[in-house]
C-alpha cells in the first residue's frame with residue numbers, strides 16, 4: 001500500500017501533518033485557514049467580505065490566518081500550518 005499524501009485543494013501543499021487538515025466532501029485542505037480561503041473565493045454567495053486587514057496572511061499561500069491554532073511561525077515568516085510551511089521550505093513541487 002502506498003502511503004499517498006493528499007494535497008491541499010487551495011494551496012496544493014502536501015498534507016504531511018493530518019492533524020490540521022480539513023476534509024470537505026472530496027476536497028482536502030491543509031488547515032481551516034485554507035478551507036476558509038477557498039470557500040470565500042469560490043462560488044460564494046457572500047456579498048462583500050472585508051479583506052481582513054488586521055489579519056495575518058500565510059507567507060506561502062496567502063490565506064488569511066483566521067485560525068491561530070494551526071499557525072506555524074518560522075523566523076519572519078508565518079504560515080497557515082505546518083503543511084504549508086514545509087512546502088515552502090522544501091520547494092520541491094516538480095510533478096513527475
Ligand SMILES: [Zn+2]
Nearest residue numbers: 008011030034
Ligand atoms: Zn492549503
Ligand SMILES: [Zn+2]
Nearest residue numbers: 058061080084
Ligand atoms: Zn499557507
Ligand SMILES: [Zn+2]
Nearest residue numbers: 030031080081
Ligand atoms: Zn495551511
